Amino acid sequence: MGLSDGTKRSLVTATLMAPAALWLTIFLVLPFIAMLIFAVGERAPEGGYQAAFTLEHFANLPARAAAFWNTLMLAPAGAFLCLLLAYPVAYYLAVRADPRHRLVLVSLIVVPFWTSLLVRTYAWMYILGARGLPSLLDLVGIEKVRLLNTPGAVLLGIVYGYLPLMIMPIYVSLEKLDRRLIEASADLGARPLSTFFKITLPLSLPGVMTGVALVTILLLGEYLIPQLLGGGKVFFIGNALVDLFLQSRNWPFGSAIAVTLVAVVVVVLAVAMRIAWRVSGARQVDLV
Incomplete structure (x- = not known):
């Protein structure tokens, strides 16, 4: 007895x-x-993981409140700045630019x-350091300006590093x-x-939300930019995780923070999809 067409389609799909x-499973x-198991365990005397069941590490999350804050x-501020700069660029590329020069x-x-x-x-780091822009400002009479190791330097690095990731989804949405x-x-x-606010912007919203979600999610786990441009004074969750896993070897506490970060990412993604779905008139919105 042969298989039905529905069964064949299901087997092909599977x-x-x-x-x-x-x-994805692996x-x-x-x-x-594994992170969930580590998060409810205890730190071994020599560091690492020791089997146990406790929620103490989740209760201790406020100890890393600065990193979360x-x-x-x-x-989100970096993602918003990226959006403000990316949308005009994407709009020009998709709508105004000469098609002959668009690819370039x-x-x-x-x-x-x-x-x-x-x-x-x-x-x-060199541009914002003492021998970079601050030295030029000294020449015009603006002295003792510190640009490096500040939240502003981190934001600048975020915008510079992630702006292309914001431009491309918006460009694709506008190009179609x-x-x-x-x-x-x-x-x-x-x-x-x-016309822009009633037609162009609503129709490009899926691309906007894709860019915002993509950049925000990546920034939630960012380590390099805060470490280099923040100089250890502007800590992100990624920096806290590196410290807990590699320095203090407190794997359970680090896992609890990582699980919390994943929960935040899921919430951000769900909210972004919900907003895009509503504002775009229930059209299909792909954020992943």
Whole structure:
């Protein structure tokens, strides 16, 4: 007796999804389960993990309140600044730029990714350091300006490092925009600003929310930029995790913080999808 068409389709679908499901299980689900197990354990006398069951580490999360505060303040602020700068660039590329030059302009946005973020961040350390911009300000009479090791330096590094990741989803969303809708709006007497807020912006919102969610989620676990441009004075959760796992070897407390970070990421992603779904008129919104 042969298989029905529905059963065949289900088997084909399961076969195609099996490699991705196996990959996610091994590299996402199992590590998260391990983190949960570590989070309810105890720190061994010599460091590391010791089997136990306690929620003490979750209750002790306020001990790292500064890292949580800096992350939850500077990460959304950095994503918002990226959005403010990225949208005009993406709009110009998708709507205003000459199609003959568009590929070159898009390539220029991607070019920074050809260089390691570590090298680019070190360059900003020199620019913001005592021999960089502060020395130039001294020449014009503005003395004792400290730019490095400040929240402003971290924000600058965040915007510089993550701006291309914000531009590309918005550009893709705007590039697929039906130009006839804009032309129809103009023919009906709408002003350019009204057309933008009533047509262009709502239709590009999936790209906006994708960029915001992508940048925010990555920033929640950022380590390098706060470490180099913050100089240890602007701690993110990523810096706290490195300290707990590699320095003090308090794996259970570090795992509790990591689990909390994952929960924050899930909430951010769910809220972003909810907002995009509502504002975009229940159209399909892909954030992942």
